[in-house]
Amino acid sequence: MSYLFPTYARWDVTPSSAKGAWLTDKNGKKYLDFTTGIGVCNLGHAPEQVKDAVEQQLEKFWHTSNLFQIELQEEVAKQLTEASGLDLVFFANSGAEANEAAIKLARKATGRTKIVTFTNSFHGRTFATMAATGQEKIKTGFGPMLETFVYAPFNDLSALKEVLDKETAALMFEVIQGEGGLNEGDQDFLQEASALAREYGALVVIDEVQTGIGRTGKPFAFQHVGLDPDIISSAKGIASGLPLGAIIGRKELADAFSPGSHGSTFGGNPVSLSSAKATLDTVFDDSFLAQVNEKGEKLVKSLKEALSSIPQVKGFKGKGLMIGIELTEEAGPYIAAAREKGLLALTAGANVIRLLPPLNVKEEEIEQAVSILTDAIKEKAYEKTTAGN
């Protein structure tokens, strides 16, 4: 009997402790965690420098409210603006809340209401961000959505031209669609789409909730593809597992977010911010990010060597340490087999095994993960092939 609404299809794993890339369950079984709380614990579980910073903040004060001058908010906002090239920050508590803020800001700043997003996108589970999401399964049963969201197929410029117009407040997208299947936006498409949006006077809003904070080997994924957004949203990895979200935007938008226009009781909580400050100090360092790229390349190379010959393995996707293995069939049974053998991985869309290891994962942990995954995939693929005969 559970006292919880059954909103999640939970695994049969009950964590008792977690450190670095490892999670131990209540039976003492150890798992190599390549889910990192769905791209959240970018420095692994309980990183020492973050733990120290949070403990120091807990000694000072936990919560006041946004009626006060919170120095840590200024400090973390400075880190985020310097890393992104944007100017001003609003703090929220989650990815969906950050996207809500982005949507409200884009509408108020432009005086328009229409927002164009892409099919297979994912922007969150609040009402507006659910409506923004380009996946029917997320919306089923909730009745009419907000009419002002319009969807275009990803990577299709002529289709986008059909829907962008002078009524459009914003074009909103992920550079790599995370939940939708690790679908990468083509550089040319994203640049032309953004330029077109601007021609109509619409803002370019990039959802960096999953791709940001070093996950793809740059502070933010838009920096791989030469984009120049007006607003980006961030959450997940920003505070190593304490709840925090943020939007970072251009200073020209400041008037639309004047006092009283938007807010959050918990947004920019000092404890979460102490965690964010210590996390970003490490993650936004150039040499740290160079290692994320090296490790990502190593992981993909090892995966290709080990898995390419398996007929059910269709290909490899992603950037930095946001990696997908695309299968010819549903990924769920394969990640269940890997979990059984001690590796935690995720799905993305129906057919992709998604790996989001800690950004400071060790070489030997990468090798171990590839070895477990190879055993699991080979075993499942063999079972499926023989079952079909």
Ligand SMILES: Cc1ncc(COP(=O)(O)O)c(C=O)c1O
């Ligand atoms: C791209 C993207 N945007 C928004 C969200 C929603 O974030 P949260 O679950 O923190 O509300 C997610 C979560 O997976 C995401 O991947």
